[in-house]
Amino acid sequence: MKRRTNRIGKMGFSLALGAVCVFVSLAVAVPSQGENILDKIEKTGKVAMAFREGSVPFGYMNEKGEWVGFGLDLGCEIVNALSAKFQKEISLEKIPMIPQTRIPLVANGTVDIGIGSTTITLAREEVVDFSLPYFLTGTRLLVPKGSPIRDFPDLAGKRVGMGSGSTANIKGIDSAMESGLIKPACEKVLFEEHNKGFLALQQGKIHAYFTDASMLVGMVAKAQKPDDWEIVGRYLTYEPYGIILPENQGEWRDFVNAALIGMIKSGRFEEIYEKWFGPKGEVPMPMSTEYKTLLKALSYPD
Amino acid sequence: MGFLNYTFDWSVLWRHPYGNMFIKGVVTTIHLSLLAWMIAVIVGIAIGIFRVLPIRSFRFAGSFYVQIFRNTPFLVQLFFWYFAAPLLLPEPAQEWLYDNVPNYAYWAGVAALGTYTASRVAEHFRSGLLAIPHDQYRAAYSTGLTTMQTYRYVIAPYAFRIIIPPFTTEFLTCFKNSSLAMTIGVMEVTHTAYYVDSFTSHGLETTTAASLVYLCIALCVALFMSFVEKRIYIPGMIARGQ
Amino acid sequence: MDMDVIARNLHFMLGGLVLTFELAIITLAGGFLVGLILAMGRLSSRAWLYYPATCYVHFFRGLPLILVIFWLYFLSPVVTGRSLEAFYAAIIAFVVFEGAYFAEIIRAGIQSIPKGQAMAAYSTGLTPFQCTRDVILPQALRNMTPALVTQAVIIFQDTSLAYVIGLREFLRRVNLVDAREARSVELYLFAGLLYFTFCSAGSLLSQRLENRRQRNRV
Numbered sequence: 001m002k003r004r005t006n007r008i009g010k011m012g013f014s015l016a017l018g019a020v021c022v023f024v025s026l027a028v029a030v031p032s033q034g035e036n037i038l039d040k041i042e043k044t045g046k047v048a049m050a051f052r053e054g055s056v057p058f059g060y061m062n063e064k065g066e067w068v069g070f071g072l073d074l075g076c077e078i079v080n081a082l083s084a085k086f087q088k089e090i091s092l093e094k095i096p097m098i099p100q101t102r103i104p105l106v107a108n109g110t111v112d113i114g115i116g117s118t119t120i121t122l123a124r125e126e127v128v129d130f131s132l133p134y135f136l137t138g139t140r141l142l143v144p145k146g147s148p149i150r151d152f153p154d155l156a157g158k159r160v161g162m163g164s165g166s167t168a169n170i171k172g173i174d175s176a177m178e179s180g181l182i183k184p185a186c187e188k189v190l191f192e193e194h195n196k197g198f199l200a201l202q203q204g205k206i207h208a209y210f211t212d213a214s215m216l217v218g219m220v221a222k223a224q225k226p227d228d229w230e231i232v233g234r235y236l237t238y239e240p241y242g243i244i245l246p247e248n249q250g251e252w253r254d255f256v257n258a259a260l261i262g263m264i265k266s267g268r269f270e271e272i273y274e275k276w277f278g279p280k281g282e283v284p285m286p287m288s289t290e291y292k293t294l295l296k297a298l299s300y301p302d
Numbered sequence: 303m304g305f306l307n308y309t310f311d312w313s314v315l316w317r318h319p320y321g322n323m324f325i326k327g328v329v330t331t332i333h334l335s336l337l338a339w340m341i342a343v344i345v346g347i348a349i350g351i352f353r354v355l356p357i358r359s360f361r362f363a364g365s366f367y368v369q370i371f372r373n374t375p376f377l378v379q380l381f382f383w384y385f386a387a388p389l390l391l392p393e394p395a396q397e398w399l400y401d402n403v404p405n406y407a408y409w410a411g412v413a414a415l416g417t418y419t420a421s422r423v424a425e426h427f428r429s430g431l432l433a434i435p436h437d438q439y440r441a442a443y444s445t446g447l448t449t450m451q452t453y454r455y456v457i458a459p460y461a462f463r464i465i466i467p468p469f470t471t472e473f474l475t476c477f478k479n480s481s482l483a484m485t486i487g488v489m490e491v492t493h494t495a496y497y498v499d500s501f502t503s504h505g506l507e508t509t510t511a512a513s514l515v516y517l518c519i520a521l522c523v524a525l526f527m528s529f530v531e532k533r534i535y536i537p538g539m540i541a542r543g544q
Numbered sequence: 545m546d547m548d549v550i551a552r553n554l555h556f557m558l559g560g561l562v563l564t565f566e567l568a569i570i571t572l573a574g575g576f577l578v579g580l581i582l583a584m585g586r587l588s589s590r591a592w593l594y595y596p597a598t599c600y601v602h603f604f605r606g607l608p609l610i611l612v613i614f615w616l617y618f619l620s621p622v623v624t625g626r627s628l629e630a631f632y633a634a635i636i637a638f639v640v641f642e643g644a645y646f647a648e649i650i651r652a653g654i655q656s657i658p659k660g661q662a663m664a665a666y667s668t669g670l671t672p673f674q675c676t677r678d679v680i681l682p683q684a685l686r687n688m689t690p691a692l693v694t695q696a697v698i699i700f701q702d703t704s705l706a707y708v709i710g711l712r713e714f715l716r717r718v719n720l721v722d723a724r725e726a727r728s729v730e731l732y733l734f735a736g737l738l739y740f741t742f743c744s745a746g747s748l749l750s751q752r753l754e755n756r757r758q759r760n761r762v
Contacts (some may be wrong), residue, residue, distance in 0.1 A: 373743030519604030
């Protein structure tokens, strides 16, 4: 009997030792200084890009099962710019990302660039870099038509849904509650995906859904009866989207920014925007005045 | 090849306000899985007994339950309990439910995890009963024990020892499956790890911490159960060769 | 209810089943093999076999699969300096993880065989290897069939977790269609039914095998 108890003790010890080893190796795994991405792309002739696949219309699967979207079109433009720079065909490797994986995928070097619907935040800037903001939207509320909720103060004491990966949104509503705009506080109900939140809204589990207006427009467009829903409220926060890039890759970031500016100045960017957000696009959403101003500000001279 | 620009920052685990979130997450994981496990054991043993009873309709009901719950992914079942099950109620009842049950997602998670684990517990319980050789029954009867006594003194102690390893496994699985409740928005520890990651972009640290929580609890349970297993060991059933 | 959405996207969603089956079959075979080796280690009286196997089993039984996949995929570049392809990352995570479960099932099966069997086998002059292969394992396999089938069904369903690293298997595709069409109830009902069909077919088959074995048993 004694020997057996002893064995358990030994086993516990070796397990603890193993765990400690794993953690030490994690803690000391010094990130190796990366090579220049542009050089790597030229050498291998390949660029790895991550896109969303469940975020309409930034990156999603269409009826034919093809992977398309606003982000993918931007990615293709960047690949074209790369091919022109190196004067050879650069091939594109497409890798899917979800809100939880988009930052690590870029940070650990699995992909060279991530194009989705990612808000530039200061917290994210600590881990990765961002391109110039190429998309601007703001957070609003989706409610059933005729709901007493017209603006953010009406949310007091109500249940409000939001995406659990949409940190900028969550921070926005938290500070609205702290500042007394929403008083008494509302109850936050988190959803993994926006469409689950929309379903909960349809079933009456929540009173309103809160996220970027660009997402809300898409949700209404997909509804069985789009007329039953309305988007209300001021812009609580502005959400500038950026392309995710690895840190300390100045040349690569300059190249991506130059490609973006080139697209904006040549009118190609507006064409792509029209394709996805125009009246015939998947998510019809006219460009706001603020957004137009942003694009003008980005039209840097040569 | 790969180039890495990752700096570890373990302070996200205790820094305000994330430290409190993690503690809450761990507590939620524990009581969510314990509640679900209680449902699972009660329902599971009942269903397991149903499946070996000599009454046809009971056997059918038991195997129907097991087939339904065992043969659909847990993710889909969670979805059912959260989104579809309330629709079976009349509309005023639904409204009452959402307004008066403050954390509906949590209870949907408990129900889903409990009923799902029950189907697996039932199978282990049944195969535990079936693994006992018929000679045991015959021998017990031949010594003059009644059916009740046979089960109480011979079969149950035997079956109990056979089902301990699979029940331990099932409990740990139940405990870990509670992580999937994050898909319906329950703030347990895995969800907290993802949530803090989305604020701080330090997912590697937070998932490591979450894994450690699972490991520690699982290790304690496993050590305790292997201790129990050895304490109640009956000579004659093959154990680890010693 | 809008069942049209299923018909419209049927082709795309069913396309994911190929990957689902591929993942499940490789995991099943690999996991069983790893599990068998581990179970032998767990039952061994030699410390250098027993402790590593035991640690392994407890380590992986203690982690949620979703975290194992996440870890392997995102940590391998940090530790080894290069990233694994998603498919291989998923396969390795599944085999490594399910192996621990198979090990416990096989161990329990072997332990359910009365010790007299091994003694009798040794007394006829069989070597330990022969005894395990020809006497213990065939009987143990019969006892553990229900548990093995349960595990196989679980693996088939677990493959859906590969979505965390972006593998487009069946449930992920259903999910992606849902992202575009917003018809969750219909789509998940369909997914549930489809999994149910495949998994029950598996369970029924195994039950018949089990019954036949039991009939043959004297």
